[in-house]
Amino acid sequence: EIVLTQSPATLSLSPGERATLSCRASQSVSSYLAWYQQKPGQAPRLLIYDASNRATGIPARFSGSGSGTDFTLTISSLEPEDFAVYYCQQRSNWLFTFGPGTKVDIK
């Protein structure tokens, strides 16, 4: 089973700042890596698929990069609605795992 590790666990930033979130896989997942945003009481929302493709309706301030084992989600300038928990997810051989999440909170 592929294990995903996310860092940092918590990121305290101010609106307008840049957020850089990391996801590392225990073995290569090629580019089969997605990112989700989750707010309290809501289902997760897909942000990025195939490591670097923005999902429909996702603002351009969200970008993803990486391949193999190391991936990054970047939020170029935090908006108030971006403070949430972010999860990465992989689908190697159609067995899926999620990372433990990174909470982005207001500094």
Next chain:
Amino acid sequence: QVTLKESGPVLVKPTETLTLTCTVSGFSLSNARMGVSWIRQPPGKALEWLAHIFSNDEKSYSTSLKSRLTISKDTSKSQVVLTMTNMDPVDTATYYCARIKGDYGDYSLWGQGTLVTVSS
């Protein structure tokens, strides 16, 4: 409108079997390259993938929970069913169903989730 909706018991007792139903609308479970997973989230904790069923009826399961899970679908009813045996209080969680469309393996569509509490 394309949606998924989970249904099932709110409360189950320890050792009982949980049966959850995901009813989909706006698409067919037999569409090629389409699949549905069950994912859960204990209160305040991370997401955990449980099981997946493909359009061709192939299935995959979480390695750690495989012995307790069964996923199936009824295409005519547009439903995906998950059973989990021998429920324990640690299985208390919000259970989501979510759709995969295509080969990238991302969940572009989620149900609202249903909270299941395991308690005597």
